Amino acid sequence: MKISAGVEWALHCCVALSGLDRPVSAAKMAEMTDVSASYLAKQLQALSRAGLITSVQGNAGGYVLTRAPEKISVLDVVLAIEGPTPMFECTEIRQRGPVGASPEECRDSCPIAKAMLAGEQAWRTALREVSIQDLGVRMAGEISPERMAAMLNWMQPAK
Amino acid sequence: MKISAGVEWALHCCVALSGLDRPVSAAKMAEMTDVSASYLAKQLQALSRAGLITSVQGNAGGYVLTRAPEKISVLDVVLAIEGPTPMFECTEIRQRGPVGASPEECRDSCPIAKAMLAGEQAWRTALREVSIQDLGVRMAGEISPERMAAMLNWMQPAK
DNA sequence: GTATCCATACTCGGATAGTGGTTGTCCGAGTTGCTGGGG
DNA sequence: CCCCAGCAACTCGGACAACCACTATCCGAGTATGGATAC
Numbered sequence: 001m002k003i004s005a006g007v008e009w010a011l012h013c014c015v016a017l018s019g020l021d022r023p024v025s026a027a028k029m030a031e032m033t034d035v036s037a038s039y040l041a042k043q044l045q046a047l048s049r050a051g052l053i054t055s056v057q058g059n060a061g062g063y064v065l066t067r068a069p070e071k072i073s074v075l076d077v078v079l080a081i082e083g084p085t086p087m088f089e090c091t092e093i094r095q096r097g098p099v100g101a102s103p104e105e106c107r108d109s110c111p112i113a114k115a116m117l118a119g120e121q122a123w124r125t126a127l128r129e130v131s132i133q134d135l136g137v138r139m140a141g142e143i144s145p146e147r148m149a150a151m152l153n154w155m156q157p158a159k
Numbered sequence: 160m161k162i163s164a165g166v167e168w169a170l171h172c173c174v175a176l177s178g179l180d181r182p183v184s185a186a187k188m189a190e191m192t193d194v195s196a197s198y199l200a201k202q203l204q205a206l207s208r209a210g211l212i213t214s215v216q217g218n219a220g221g222y223v224l225t226r227a228p229e230k231i232s233v234l235d236v237v238l239a240i241e242g243p244t245p246m247f248e249c250t251e252i253r254q255r256g257p258v259g260a261s262p263e264e265c266r267d268s269c270p271i272a273k274a275m276l277a278g279e280q281a282w283r284t285a286l287r288e289v290s291i292q293d294l295g296v297r298m299a300g301e302i303s304p305e306r307m308a309a310m311l312n313w314m315q316p317a318k
Numbered sequence: 319g320t321a322t323c324c325a326t327a328c329t330c331g332g333a334t335a336g337t338g339g340t341t342g343t344c345c346g347a348g349t350t351g352c353t354g355g356g357g
Numbered sequence: 358c359c360c361c362a363g364c365a366a367c368t369c370g371g372a373c374a375a376c377c378a379c380t381a382t383c384c385g386a387g388t389a390t391g392g393a394t395a396c
Contacts, residue, residue, distance in 0.1 A: 001162050001241045002339090003275070004379065005250070011271045012252050025329065034255035038382050045331065058389035061329045074274050082160045091164070093171050094298070096193035099310040101302050111297035112170050115233050115289045116162070123282035130274040138270035139253070143260050151258045161378085163340065184368065197343050204370065217350030220368045 006043040007081045009033055011135070013044065014077055017053065018069035018136045020156045023062030028155065043081055050080030069133035075124055077132070088116035165202040166240045168192055170294070172203065173236055176212065177228035177295045179315045182221030187314065202240055209239030228292035234283055236291075247275035 013029045026044050030037035044063055047053045052072060053063045065072065090113035094101045109117075140148055172188045185203050189196035203222055206212045211231060212222045224231065249272035253260045268276075299307055 003246045032256045033252045059328045087162045093192045097191045099313045105302045119282045119285040122285040123278045126278040126281040143264045154258045
């Protein structure tokens with residue numbers, strides 16, 4: 001029930017990309033976040049496969065968001081990294097064993113599975129309500145404008 | 160981000176225990192759920208450590224719920240098995256790297272961590288609202304009374 | 319001066335090892351209930 | 358008939374391996390850039 005560390009990295013990268021217009025390379029983002037460059041590359045590839053970012057090949061290439069940051073939710077990023085498989089998967093225990101229920105009695109989902117699914121839906125809803133733009137605005141509000149400018153300049157120096 | 164299979168087993172065991180008054184052994188529950196007896200024993204020990212069930216030693220021993228089934232939530236069981244550690248753990252990426260934010264600017268939690276925490280809180284709330292009794296009632300409503308009686312008799316034969 | 323070609327450096331992408339946690343298993347310590355014998 | 362001691366069977370509890378997913382890393386394929394060259 002642990003969320004992959006790559007999710008945190010991917011979220012930070014998406015927020016960073018939301019403040020820039022030109023491509024940013026995976027190496028640059030790895031330096032920014034101070035994490036393994038190779039492994040971060042893997043996460044960015046996952047985001048690319050999910051269609052959240054686009055890769056730009058060649059010199060001065062990198063990654064760019066495919067949509068406006070307000071159109072990308074935290075849930076999108078989480079699912080892109082973790083995969084769409086639900087956390088809980090019912091194995092139909094009620095049908096097993098010497099006193100298992102018959103398939104006719106199990107036309108509906110198991111109440112346990114329903115409860116777990118409801119919890120996961122609540123989780124997804126909460127994450128869907130927050131966008132990458134929201135995160136960027138909140139993060140910008142906590143640091144001084146000078147540092148913000150320095151960060152942007154470091155991330156994307158003038159041509 | 161996958162929930163341990165032991166959670167499902169533990170929930171089924173708790174529901175079964177909620178319908179009975181005498182102790183039920185781990186072996187019996189393993190036979191009922193048709194899972195590895197040794198590993199299920201491990202999960203039951205976790206429930207015992209968490210204070211949800213009590214072990215009764217000796218012949219005709221087993222496990223009994225410590226509280227009324229309406230006082231035990233699904234969340235209690237999940238946390239007992241998975242542990243209380245939150246799914247998402249912030250590693251303060253914003254403070255790292257050459258353009259990291261200063262500790263003074265990070266007095267408050269990272270917005271990303273806040274968003275993930277909010278999602279987890281929503282999940283926990285949903286799971287807290289469902290009790291073991293609720294599950295038992297719902298499951299009983301889906302099977303015939305005859306089968307229910309057969310199950311109870313198999314689980315706990317008359318002395 | 320301009321257009322073209324080429325070499326270079328930089329980018330992503332997928333295939334390849336290492337490690338921690340979940341899954342699965344085993345045997346020992348302790349307790350209860352039964353049984354047999356004695357009073 | 359009642360009580361007690363001993364035995365046996367059953368229970369949980371923690372310590373010990375096996376497997377899988379996450380973590381981490383590497384090298385190859387492809388492309389835009391910049392400069393050198395020919396016209």
